Amino acid sequence: MSAVSKIYYGAVINPETLTSYQVLPRCLLAVAASGEIAWLVEDVEDSLVQDTLAQKGCTDADVEIFALKHGEFIMPGFVDTHTHAPQVPNIGSGQQYELLDWLQNVTFPMEAKFSDLEFARATYKSVVRRIIDYGTTTCCYYGTLHGEATKVLANTVNELGQRAFVGKCNMNRNSPDYYVEPSPEASIDATLDLIKHIRSLAPSTSSPPLVQPILTPRFAISCTDELMEKLQKVAAADPSLAIQTHISENRSEIEFTLELFPSSKSYAGVYDRYGLLRDNTILAHAVHLSDEEKELVKTRDSGISHCPTSNFNLSSGVAPVGDLLDRGIKVGLGTDVSGGFSPSILTAIQHASIASKVIALQSATPLQQGSKFAGQALPIATLLYLATLGGAQVCCIEKQIGSFAVGKTFDALVVNVRSDSNGPPGLWGTAQSMPVDDTSEGRRKELDGFLERFMFCGDDRNISRVYVQGRWIGGTSFRH
Numbered sequence: 001m002s003a004v005s006k007i008y009y010g011a012v013i014n015p016e017t018l019t020s021y022q023v024l025p026r027c028l029l030a031v032a033a034s035g036e037i038a039w040l041v042e043d044v045e046d047s048l049v050q051d052t053l054a055q056k057g058c059t060d061a062d063v064e065i066f067a068l069k070h071g072e073f074i075m076p077g078f079v080d081t082h083t084h085a086p087q088v089p090n091i092g093s094g095q096q097y098e099l100l101d102w103l104q105n106v107t108f109p110m111e112a113k114f115s116d117l118e119f120a121r122a123t124y125k126s127v128v129r130r131i132i133d134y135g136t137t138t139c140c141y142y143g144t145l146h147g148e149a150t151k152v153l154a155n156t157v158n159e160l161g162q163r164a165f166v167g168k169c170n171m172n173r174n175s176p177d178y179y180v181e182p183s184p185e186a187s188i189d190a191t192l193d194l195i196k197h198i199r200s201l202a203p204s205t206s207s208p209p210l211v212q213p214i215l216t217p218r219f220a221i222s223c224t225d226e227l228m229e230k231l232q233k234v235a236a237a238d239p240s241l242a243i244q245t246h247i248s249e250n251r252s253e254i255e256f257t258l259e260l261f262p263s264s265k266s267y268a269g270v271y272d273r274y275g276l277l278r279d280n281t282i283l284a285h286a287v288h289l290s291d292e293e294k295e296l297v298k299t300r301d302s303g304i305s306h307c308p309t310s311n312f313n314l315s316s317g318v319a320p321v322g323d324l325l326d327r328g329i330k331v332g333l334g335t336d337v338s339g340g341f342s343p344s345i346l347t348a349i350q351h352a353s354i355a356s357k358v359i360a361l362q363s364a365t366p367l368q369q370g371s372k373f374a375g376q377a378l379p380i381a382t383l384l385y386l387a388t389l390g391g392a393q394v395c396c397i398e399k400q401i402g403s404f405a406v407g408k409t410f411d412a413l414v415v416n417v418r419s420d421s422n423g424p425p426g427l428w429g430t431a432q433s434m435p436v437d438d439t440s441e442g443r444r445k446e447l448d449g450f451l452e453r454f455m456f457c458g459d460d461r462n463i464s465r466v467y468v469q470g471r472w473i474g475g476t477s478f479r480h
């Protein structure tokens with residue numbers, strides 16, 4: 001690891017497990033020039049900061065110290081495990097439709113516009129900029145079916161410094177004439193070309209690279225058997241290549257899928273038959289999976305992207321996240337723009353909470369023995385986990401990101417809940433003036449309260465800095 005280049009001192013929130021997180025009001029954290037966390041001391045009194053730095057061999061002269069103010073805290077950046085960059089211009093339109101009509105009437109016409117590379121360049125720049133400023137440090141992006149425009153998306157992400165997976169949609173049927181790939185061969189050729197391009201963006205020294213390719217069969221409905229077979233070959237030849245697709249989102253979609261693939265018993269069975277369910281597969285939605293399908297997903301160790309805003313907005317249903325967690329399935333959050341109407345993971349957190357409460361209200365039977373999450377409102381710790389470490393697990397990068405530990409990279413947010421944050425009016429007015437109970441317990445309680453209010457009523461105005469791999473890339477105080 002390279003030498004320490006920056007020290008952070010102040011309040012830190014650090015996710016640990018699905019049911020716990022650390023609340024550290026006086027943490028001292030050192031980041032190396034490589035962007036990795038060099039060391040971390042959980043509780044250091046103000047008067048002992050200099051001594052601690054000296055013990056660690058750091059002097060004021062050689063490192064920059066960033067001291068957080070009261071009402072500011074550091075937390076890991078958000079992981080968005082499922083979104084569609086070319087659909088951002090559509091947010092807020094077409095709420096009257098369910099999935100299949102929404103795709104035909106709203107989504108495909110917008111995505112088709114990305115054949116124009118100038119349009120793609122201008123749009124993707126503002127889209128990625130906005131998603132970074134919302135606090136998403138890792139994002140799993142669907143592009144369009146266009147290889148060249150999706151290269152533009154990958155280049156943009158790379159230039160702006162976000163961590164991401166970027167894929168082009170494979171779709172050669174059940175799509176309009178103006179927006180469909182002409183053949184399975186053309187789909188695969190463009191995919192392999194994009195994968196090569198994205199891998200060429202990374203300097204050979206950065207491991208893992210910030211931007212990675214991801215195989216993106218849009219959903220089973222949009223891929224012929226022949227295309228699925230070819231995708232299977234691409235995946236089998238490249239086990240490290242991540243895969244993303246949609247699964248079991250909407251009842252009509254499921255029915256149509258089973259008609260198209262009559263030899264498969266289930267929706268999950270279709271993907272499994274083509275070798276597309278593996279540990280680095282991200283399955284978006286999973287609203288209506290049968291118990292058997294959930295077991296298959298668990299056996300293959302694939303991850304689920306929970307997209308509650310979209311599931312409500314397109315009237316798809318409520319995903320049984322508690323049950324998925326009880327089964328030990330990996331779960332992260334996805335904004336699924338523009339099925340979801342917000343590119344902010346904070347909105348996904350809020351709707352994940354509401355979704356779990358809807359299920360809890362509908363659960364007629366008392367909790368089953370051994371169930372920890374099913375039928376209950378998800379606690380703050382679980383929501384925080386899904387938005388950070390859970391997402392990292394779904395992307396198979398939990399060894400690098402999702403929480404703070406020595407050797408992990410510093411992908412982080414500085415959150416500001418002070419009244420000078422220009423955040424939601426009236427919410428934080430008293431943050432600085434509140435009487436602080438200056439015991440460790442009092443400070444922890446206060447910080448816990450800041451976190452909860454940020455998660456439920458904060459927005460991008462409260463995110464003053466966004467870091468990826470130790471590099472400051474966004475937030476309200478970032479100069480663009």
Ligand code: GUN
Binds near residue numbers: 084103246249310
């Ligand atoms: N299924 C296939 N394509 C899409 C899409 O763009 N959004 C959502 N939510 N579901 C899909």
Ligand code: FE
Binds near residue numbers: 084336
């Ligand atoms: Fe989607």
